[in-house]
Amino acid sequence: MTRHFDEDLEALRRRLLEMGELALRMIGNASRVLEGQDESFGRAVGEDEELVNRLHVEIDDECLRLIALHQPAAGDLRLIAAALKVNTDLERIADQAVNVAETGAFLAKAPRAKLGDIPRMVELASSMVKDALAAFSRRDVELARSVVARDDEEDRLKSETLTKWLSQMQKDSSDVQRGLDLILVSRNLERIADHATNIAEDVVFMVLGQDIRHSAGKAQKAP
Amino acid sequence: MTRHFDEDLEALRRRLLEMGELALRMIGNASRVLEGQDESFGRAVGEDEELVNRLHVEIDDECLRLIALHQPAAGDLRLIAAALKVNTDLERIADQAVNVAETGAFLAKAPRAKLGDIPRMVELASSMVKDALAAFSRRDVELARSVVARDDEEDRLKSETLTKWLSQMQKDSSDVQRGLDLILVSRNLERIADHATNIAEDVVFMVLGQDIRHSAGKAQKAP
Numbered sequence: 142m143t144r145h146f147d148e149d150l151e152a153l154r155r156r157l158l159e160m161g162e163l164a165l166r167m168i169g170n171a172s173r174v175l176e177g178q179d180e181s182f183g184r185a186v187g188e189d190e191e192l193v194n195r196l197h198v199e200i201d202d203e204c205l206r207l208i209a210l211h212q213p214a215a216g217d218l219r220l221i222a223a224a225l226k227v228n229t230d231l232e233r234i235a236d237q238a239v240n241v242a243e244t245g246a247f248l249a250k251a252p253r254a255k256l257g258d259i260p261r262m263v264e265l266a267s268s269m270v271k272d273a274l275a276a277f278s279r280r281d282v283e284l285a286r287s288v289v290a291r292d293d294e295e296d297r298l299k300s301e302t303l304t305k306w307l308s309q310m311q312k313d314s315s316d317v318q319r320g321l322d323l324i325l326v327s328r329n330l331e332r333i334a335d336h337a338t339n340i341a342e343d344v345v346f347m348v349l350g351q352d353i354r355h356s357a358g359k360a361q362k363a364p
Numbered sequence: 365m366t367r368h369f370d371e372d373l374e375a376l377r378r379r380l381l382e383m384g385e386l387a388l389r390m391i392g393n394a395s396r397v398l399e400g401q402d403e404s405f406g407r408a409v410g411e412d413e414e415l416v417n418r419l420h421v422e423i424d425d426e427c428l429r430l431i432a433l434h435q436p437a438a439g440d441l442r443l444i445a446a447a448l449k450v451n452t453d454l455e456r457i458a459d460q461a462v463n464v465a466e467t468g469a470f471l472a473k474a475p476r477a478k479l480g481d482i483p484r485m486v487e488l489a490s491s492m493v494k495d496a497l498a499a500f501s502r503r504d505v506e507l508a509r510s511v512v513a514r515d516d517e518e519d520r521l522k523s524e525t526l527t528k529w530l531s532q533m534q535k536d537s538s539d540v541q542r543g544l545d546l547i548l549v550s551r552n553l554e555r556i557a558d559h560a561t562n563i564a565e566d567v568v569f570m571v572l573g574q575d576i577r578h579s580a581g582k583a584q585k586a587p
Contacts, residue, residue: 194577194578195578197577197578198575198577198578201445201575202575204445205441205442205445208431208441209436209437209438209441212435213432214432215432218428218431218432219428222424222427222428222448225445225448225449226448226452229449229452307540307541307544310533310537310540310544311537311540311541312537314533314534314535314537317530317533317534317540318530318534321530321533321544321547324544325551328548328551352421352424352425354417354420354421355417355418355420355421
């Protein structure tokens with residue numbers, strides 16, 4: 142029974158990582174849409190979303206099945222609870238990648254230089270998702286904490302994008318559409334970083350049983 | 365044991381409803397900030413957020429404690445799994461209310477007539493949260509489905525807000541700041557409606573064991 146349970150948990154871990162890989166690929170392809178590379182990348186994002194949605198439902202099912210069947214306690218229960226939450230966050234990350242790709246289709250005519258801090262935000266958000274997943278997979282608390290720490294930088298880039306483009310939109314009405322799109326994309330990316338932060342916080346809880354959400358040391362979120 | 369478990373589940377239900385009442389009060393007070401009524405409402409939103417954050421951590425703890433202690437199966441397990449998710453959604457609703465209040469502080473000088481569809485969006489989002497909580501409390505699948513059905517209207521109002529203000533911002537640069545703020549607030553409200561929809565979907569799963577998320581009949585989300 143215990144051996145079987147360990148195998149089930151390992152299979153669950155692998156499926157979550159598979160879903161995470163899909164979400165990361167979606168972010169990558171959405172950013173190619175932003176850069177105006179090719180509209181086939183937008184279609185790829187839509188196709189991956191279908192796969193993510195299917196995994197979302199299946200992984201939730203599997204978590205409940207494991208709880209009902211094995212009646213886990215302590216660390217095993219925390220792992221399954223974390224899996225339930227990571228599953229939700231990955232699905233939302235995928236949703237945000239779809240949003241980026243959709244707005245990106247409008248922006249695609251703008252040359253890369255005009256994207257400002259957006260490529261940097263894509264890179265940072267992707268690295269946070271990647272490391273949050275690695276931290277989950279390896280039960281690596283230090284890596285998880287480093288993901289949480291990076292969230293402030295993404296918030297800062299989002300705020301700067303807003304300030305910069307707001308003033309540009311006020312100066313030149315021909316920049317209103319592009320400025321608005323970039324502001325909205327920056328918020329999608331910042332939400333991806335938030336979800337990566339959630340995953341990292343779940344890893345700390347899973348490994349240490351310590352809830353670091355809403356802790357005093359954590360910076361408040363900007364709107 | 366069973367009787368004790370029933371009492372524990374009833375206590376869990378009551379705490380979630382308490383958290384839901386706080387989230388609803390935050391939306392109401394955030395909308396008063398939008399209408400420029402009084403800055404004390406903004407402080408009230410911040411104070412309620414603290415309470416919501418505390419409940420968020422406590423309810424998660426309680427759900428895991430109940431699973432470990434009572435090893436629930438079938439309907440009871442679905443109820444606790446739903447409680448875990450409703451807890452997350454309520455905390456995110458509270459976050460969005462904080463965002464509305466913060467942007468609202470900038471907007472507060474605009475007369476009410478200039479808010480366009482925003483008061484309607486506040487009303488609709490609040491009614492969705494209220495009914496999603498009532499559906500959870502009463503295990504009312506029909507009411508839950510009516511919440512899911514209302515989400516399209518909130519999406520539509522959000523899209524209209526974007527179209528209308530984008531064109532206004534292009535016409536008159538003195539409207540850029542206000543237009544952007546209204547567009548961002550409309551997105552916060554639409555996300556509140558999304559979270560209410562998530563809660564309603566969890567109610568259907570909790571009662572019927574049927575997962576209606578990502579189902580073919582459901583309209584795709586706009587970005």
